[in-house]
Amino acid sequence: MFVQEYITKDYPTFSLQDEIRNAFFAASEFGFTHIIVEENGDFIGMIPRECLVENESGSIEQLKPYLEKFALLEETQIWDTIKLFHTFNTNIIPVISMQEKYLGYVDYTDIFHEFAGYPLFSENGAVLTIQTQSLHYSFSEISQIVESNQAKIYGCFISEINDENIHITLKISSENLSSIGETFERYGYTIIQKYYHDEKSELIKDRFAFFQKYLEI
Incomplete structure (x- = not known):
């Protein structure tokens, strides 16, 4: 576009x-x-x-x-x-x-x-922010972890970065969320934030609040 x-x-x-x-x-x-x-x-x-x-x-x-x-x-x-x-x-x-x-x-x-029409904002799912060492960052590894737990990534962006650590915020389908979190931790990632609600219509009350995270980069 x-x-x-x-x-x-x-x-x-x-x-x-x-x-x-x-x-x-x-x-x-x-x-x-x-x-x-x-x-x-x-x-x-x-x-x-x-x-x-x-x-x-x-x-x-x-x-x-x-x-x-x-x-x-x-x-x-x-x-x-x-x-x-x-x-x-x-x-x-x-x-x-x-x-x-x-x-x-x-x-x-x-x-x-x-x-707002992009899957990153329009699809129901979970918002997960993970932390890893900057030198360890690998999008292919992150994708493999999510997909190995039968879930999909709707969107991903770097929400914080410095010489030592990097924060990656993911929008993912909500299947097997607990398993996904456990897998990330086994691979050495730290779960910084996890946002999920069983009521899909309540999952993201304000999509632009989520979008604001990107604006602050």
Whole structure:
């Protein structure tokens, strides 16, 4: 999935000559954290809405010191949006060409909606966080342990890492969960967290709370 498939253009952009109050009104109406600044199709940068509140009069030109230069190329994978959403505390990311021409933007709600349909979030199962030595990390071994207990991996990500240890969070089918945990321990893994409920509809009450773990990487 590429960013270009999720580009939207209904949010207005602003030039440095436009009035701050108009930009603030648009950002408030759309509920976005930033305004997009461009000149003759060239992407200039993003300005946080909070800066507009503190400087209600005048033109956007006077807010140039607050410009934040972040964007994505249209050929970028949607996974790369996650880090930008988190790093810049934003809910909107501009999309540009190789020549830095403004093409549109992606909205975090569209991206999160796409991720919500992935088995990592949509399938019922158990969430298991395990720890092992960083040098010992082997995804093939982890897969073998889960699959040897007649279970499936729906998703996996590294939730913490340092020179000594690594934490791996797994979303797995809930069959033989106790056996899976015991097998991991026999292979030298430590079970850090295990989340499971017999009522499948209650297994993950908020899928985006689980997704937030990824955003904190």
